[in-house]
Amino acid sequence: MIIPFNKPYMTGKELWYIAQAHHNGWLAGDGSFTKRCNAWLEQRTGARRALLTHSCTAALEMAAILADIQPGDEVIMPSYTFVSTANAFVLRGAVPVFVDIRPDTLNIDETLIEAAITNKTRAIVPVHYAGVACEMDAIMDIAARHKLLVIEDAAQGIMSSYQGRPLGSIGHLAALSFHETKNIISGEGGALLVNDPALAERAEIIREKGTNRSQFFRGQVDKYTWVDIGSSFLPSELIAAFLWAQMEEADAITQRRLDIWQTYHDAFLDLEQRGKVRCPQVPAHCRHNAHMYQLLLPSLEKRTAFIATLKAQGISSVFHYVPLHTSPAGLRHGRAVGDMRHTLELSDRLVRLPLWLGMEDHLEEIIHHVIAAAE
Numbered sequence: 001m002i003i004p005f006n007k008p009y010m011t012g013k014e015l016w017y018i019a020q021a022h023h024n025g026w027l028a029g030d031g032s033f034t035k036r037c038n039a040w041l042e043q044r045t046g047a048r049r050a051l052l053t054h055s056c057t058a059a060l061e062m063a064a065i066l067a068d069i070q071p072g073d074e075v076i077m078p079s080y081t082f083v084s085t086a087n088a089f090v091l092r093g094a095v096p097v098f099v100d101i102r103p104d105t106l107n108i109d110e111t112l113i114e115a116a117i118t119n120k121t122r123a124i125v126p127v128h129y130a131g132v133a134c135e136m137d138a139i140m141d142i143a144a145r146h147k148l149l150v151i152e153d154a155a156q157g158i159m160s161s162y163q164g165r166p167l168g169s170i171g172h173l174a175a176l177s178f179h180e181t182k183n184i185i186s187g188e189g190g191a192l193l194v195n196d197p198a199l200a201e202r203a204e205i206i207r208e209k210g211t212n213r214s215q216f217f218r219g220q221v222d223k224y225t226w227v228d229i230g231s232s233f234l235p236s237e238l239i240a241a242f243l244w245a246q247m248e249e250a251d252a253i254t255q256r257r258l259d260i261w262q263t264y265h266d267a268f269l270d271l272e273q274r275g276k277v278r279c280p281q282v283p284a285h286c287r288h289n290a291h292m293y294q295l296l297l298p299s300l301e302k303r304t305a306f307i308a309t310l311k312a313q314g315i316s317s318v319f320h321y322v323p324l325h326t327s328p329a330g331l332r333h334g335r336a337v338g339d340m341r342h343t344l345e346l347s348d349r350l351v352r353l354p355l356w357l358g359m360e361d362h363l364e365e366i367i368h369h370v371i372a373a374a375e
Ligand SMILES: *Cc1c(COP(=O)(O)O)cnc(C)c1O
Pocket: 054, 055, 056, 057, 058, 081, 082, 084, 085, 127, 153, 155, 156, 176, 177, 178, 179, 188, 189, 190
């Protein structure tokens, strides 16, 4: 038997809520479960408006439309991220401008952003890697001085905070993911958080195929028609029903993940002190959500051997992003500013360990083999 890297956790109520949606006879989007999920997100994050989408990718695409990104515009982001962070803007003709990451959190290095700004720059997209916040005060300050929008890629950031503020509530817009590899899941799923009130109404329209359907249903307009560009970005009620079961348990899920994370962290302290690995670093002003437990090994060769050794013991561990600025599409559509040395070096050395609810019984065994493999 192989201990997988991820296994989706289910609370037990998902099918019951899906049965309720089935009984209600409302299967399209924006029924009662979607409304409950949106309200929960607004209450938990303080966002002005939360809108469920069918993925975080979709929420990022909506954000790019809302930000009015035009061909030739530039958007600053880390290279060490998932493809959707860049793709959403490239689809609108923009150029992703990649900057290096900080060696501690692996988040965008906020001190490098200003040097990457040109007269074509329109937005900054901080990605909260592993659910640990980017330096948002500095980023918001740069954005304000240069009149740029900040779009948080908070795909991994639900239930995390920065200086006490929930991730996704700080930028003008933010995107969350409920993909089955994330903490709170619906298979595929996401949400757009709108913090700038001036963008809230247009967000609803873009999500509803460019129509004013949402206003029509609220009785604010007397006919429903095509008013803007848009697409179908909303999930079915069946997905929202599943997601609602997860949201109800979000505190307990997060706590159990944090317990696993901390058990790893305590167990690897000795390895770290002896210079065999580097453990995750969470700044004191950030509260994380235990989205990930990653180790940095001394070199690519050591990482390759480490993954193979664990695999031989039936434990699956995986590396993460290929830096976007070195990828075929990244080379074609984007450009890097600076030497990107931390991105290049750390992406070769990083490995992620299994972290999922239900793996607690295997934890001791995994830790034992990790310690042996890192020697
Ligand atoms: C998972 C992830 C996404 C994409 O989320 P989907 O819901 O699968 O579209 C985007 N950005 C980051 C940083 C992610 O981790």
